[in-house]
Amino acid sequence: MPEYSRKKLDLTGQRYGKLTVLGPVENMGGRTAWLCRCDCGRETAVLTRRLRSGHTRSCGCLAAGRAEGLPGLTYVDGTCVEMLAAKTVRRNNTSGVPGVDWLSAKQRWRATICFQGRRRYLGSYARFEDAVKARRRAEKELIEPFLEEFSARDAPVAPGG
Numbered sequence: 001m002p003e004y005s006r007k008k009l010d011l012t013g014q015r016y017g018k019l020t021v022l023g024p025v026e027n028m029g030g031r032t033a034w035l036c037r038c039d040c041g042r043e044t045a046v047l048t049r050r051l052r053s054g055h056t057r058s059c060g061c062l063a064a065g066r067a068e069g070l071p072g073l074t075y076v077d078g079t080c081v082e083m084l085a086a087k088t089v090r091r092n093n094t095s096g097v098p099g100v101d102w103l104s105a106k107q108r109w110r111a112t113i114c115f116q117g118r119r120r121y122l123g124s125y126a127r128f129e130d131a132v133k134a135r136r137r138a139e140k141e142l143i144e145p146f147l148e149e150f151s152a153r154d155a156p157v158a159p160g161g
Contacts, residue, residue, distance in 0.1 A: 009032070009048065011034055011048065011051065012024075012034075016036075016051045016052075016054070016056070016057060017054070017056075017057025017058055018038050018039040018040070018057060018058040018059075018061070019036040019037070019038055019039075019044075019046065019051070019056070019057065019058060019059070020036060020037050021034045021035070021036050021051070022034070022035045022036060022037055022043070023035055025045050028045065028047055031047050031048065031049070032047070032048045033045045033046060033047050033048070034046055034047075034048065034051065036051070036059075038058050038059035038061060039058075040058070040059060040061045042059040042061070043059070044059040044060070076146075076150060077116050077117075079115060079116050079117070079146065081147070081150055084143050084146070084147060085147055095109070095128070097131075097132050097135060098135070099111060099112050099113050099114075099122075099135045099138075100128070100131045100132055100135050103124060106124060108124040108125060108126055109124065109125045109126075109127070109128050109130070109131035110123075110124045110125075110131065111123055111124075111125065111131040111132075111134040111135045111138075112135075113135060113138040113139065113142065113143075115142045115143065115146075120138065120142075122134040122135060122138055
């Protein structure tokens with residue numbers, strides 16, 4: 001029986017959105033990745049399938065530009081400062097606590113927190129109160145220092161100081 005070998009795909013020099021492929025880099029999670037230069041000048045590594053499917057079209061500057069274009073909202077490291085500070089509960093939230101929801105399949109409460117573009121799983125709990133404690137602890141560790149740093153950085157400088 002003949003052996004079949006896959007021909008290695010070479011994307012070097014091709015453009016995908018604002019990205020130009022410079023060459024292959026070390027695989028990411030067992031998948032082929034490519035070093036790309038964005039039109040803004042930054043370089044980033046992107047998986048083949050993300051390039052070819054159109055899911056990744058820039059180093060992130062396209063999404064940042066859309067976010068920064070929203071009037072009255074301030075984005076820092078992919079996080080909307082005003083939304084964090086507001087601590088609003090979404091309309092579809094059934095627990096009344098942001099980041100805490102009921103997993104009916106497991107009959108447990110799940111606690112999560114979204115921060116800087118990542119959703120972090122904080123655990124599942126038999127008691128609602130424990131899930132709320134986990135969420136509050138994560139807010140103290142992640143969000144409160146971020147908001148304090150942001151407000152200190154953007155505070156007006158006092159005369160003579």
